[in-house]
Structure formats: structure tokens, C-alpha cells
Amino acid sequence: MSGAPFGARLDGAFAAHGHLCVGIDPHPYLLQEWGLGRDAAGVRDFGLRVVEAAAGRVGIVKPQVAFFESFGSAGFAALEDVLAAARAVGLLVIGDAKRGDIGSTNDGYAAAWLTAGSSLEVDALTVTAYTGVGALSGLLDTAEAAGKGAFVLSATSNPEARVLQTATTDAGENPGRTVARLVADEVAARNTDRTRLGDHGLVLGATQRLEDYGFTGDAGRTLSTTPVLAPGFGFQGASFDSIPAVFGQLAPNVVVSVSRSVLALGSASPAGAAGLAEAIERESAALGEVLR
Numbered sequence: 001m002s003g004a005p006f007g008a009r010l011d012g013a014f015a016a017h018g019h020l021c022v023g024i025d026p027h028p029y030l031l032q033e034w035g036l037g038r039d040a041a042g043v044r045d046f047g048l049r050v051v052e053a054a055a056g057r058v059g060i061v062k063p064q065v066a067f068f069e070s071f072g073s074a075g076f077a078a079l080e081d082v083l084a085a086a087r088a089v090g091l092l093v094i095g096d097a098k099r100g101d102i103g104s105t106n107d108g109y110a111a112a113w114l115t116a117g118s119s120l121e122v123d124a125l126t127v128t129a130y131t132g133v134g135a136l137s138g139l140l141d142t143a144e145a146a147g148k149g150a151f152v153l154s155a156t157s158n159p160e161a162r163v164l165q166t167a168t169t170d171a172g173e174n175p176g177r178t179v180a181r182l183v184a185d186e187v188a189a190r191n192t193d194r195t196r197l198g199d200h201g202l203v204l205g206a207t208q209r210l211e212d213y214g215f216t217g218d219a220g221r222t223l224s225t226t227p228v229l230a231p232g233f234g235f236q237g238a239s240f241d242s243i244p245a246v247f248g249q250l251a252p253n254v255v256v257s258v259s260r261s262v263l264a265l266g267s268a269s270p271a272g273a274a275g276l277a278e279a280i281e282r283e284s285a286a287l288g289e290v291l292r
């Protein structure tokens, strides 16, 4: 399956393991609770423990790059080890780095993250479109050609983004669209050649009323082949039960991301590793009941 397009591999992960994605977010307070150092060795051990607990229980992990980047080159070396371990056990890896710049610089990000054999190789990368979706076109092309994907921020889970992402624009063929919907439509247009999932996804926060962001009426049809990365569950307040109401027809496309709410269960006690694995199994089963 590794030579297949990202969208097909994502669909395969859904079929084999369900929709849960475990975040690898080594917050300083979690490092302390897990009895790990607040240093590169600590984030490496943290990441490797999450990979071990996730392997065979879910299909997808999402390392939060910021917490590795905090420790400079040693942190990136730690991340490389975690990415390699995740890929070695067959987990699909979404690198949450939120890269985005002018087009020629985005090509550099594509070379770093979305190129087979690079030390930071991931299966998909989170990216921002504040420089315009067009500025991402080289990166998205590189991703697709390499069997990889991207998730473009559209309606994010944090409350501060609302004013920007719900602003309307007169650009394009449909004046009055929100910024979030404009981004979504431009990304979704790249997935229209697929019957199931394409390679180019969106970030839509589970904490939001997506109607407020312009996802009304035709959104289910327009985005029907677009993968959705949905953070905001657990710690940020959204619950799995809300998925049908929030995502409607898009629910089968959703990668359900949880970080702190499960990571809090991997403590320093001898039962910590088992506790994390059990928590992942429990969350995955609960999600399966909703998305069945």
C-alpha cells in the first residue's frame, strides 16, 4: 500500500483501524508527569512510547513538531527517530508543522517533509494558506506525486481564528464566501478526480459550528472526496458524539485527532504504558460506535 496515493492509504487506515489519530504532543507538563526530562531525550522517549502504544491500535499518529523544535537540532533529531519508528510499525504519520510561505519557499518545505527518503519524511503535512492556496500548488503537486498528502488550515479549532476565517471575500466566482470556505473550495477542487478520498485535505476544528464558517448546503457534496483533519476533541471540549452533527456527510472523511486527553493517561507509574495503550483502545472503540 505504500506506493498508493495518500487518500487511498488514509482510507485503508480507516478501514483497518478506524478514524482515531493519536497526537504526539510532548508538552512540558506531560514530560514531567511521565517522569521524562524536559529535553530532547525526553521528547524522543515520549514519542517512542506513544508510537509503541499506538501501533496496531490506531492507524494514524500526528506528531506536533513545535514540541520537538523547542529543543533545536537535538529536538529535530529526536523527531526523526520518532517518525522512523512510526513508519516502521506501519502508522500513517501526519506531521503537524503548519508550514506556509510564498510558493518557492513552500517548495523547500515539500522537499523537507514530503519527499521519500528525507529525514523528516511524513505521509502528510499540515500547511497554512494565508499566502494563498495558489502558493501551495507546488507543495501539493510534490505531495501528490510522492503518494503523500497535505491538510490545509481552513476552520481551525481555536476561538481566536473565528474573526479572520469567517470574514467574507468577493474573490472568485462565488462572492460572499468566507475565507475558510474559499480555502476549502480551492483545496477540494484538487480532489475531484477521485471516487473516494483525494490527497489534499482540510483542517476543520471539531469545536466549531461549521455553518458559521460557510460550510452550508452544498459543502457535503463539494467536499465529498476531501479528507478532513479534525482537532478539538477532549481537552478543547468537543466530544465524539458531536461528530454527526458537526461534520454531517463529511463524517466518513474525518481524521479524529486527540492529544492531551489520552496522553494524560501515560503516567510515570509502571502502569503508565499500559494505561496509555488501554486509553487508546477505549477511545478508538468509543469512536467506532459513533462512526459505524
Ligand SMILES: O=c1ccn([C@@H]2O[C@H](COP(=O)(O)O)[C@@H](O)[C@H]2O)c(=O)[nH]1
Residues within 6 Å of the ligand: 023, 025, 064, 096, 155, 156, 157, 158, 203, 205, 231, 232, 233, 234, 235, 236, 257, 258, 259, 260, 261
Ligand atoms: O485547528 C487546529 C489545528 C491543529 N491543532 C493541533 O491539534 C492538537 C490538539 O491537541 P489536543 O491536546 O487534543 O487539544 C495540537 O497539536 C494542536 O496544535 C489544533 O488543536 N487545532
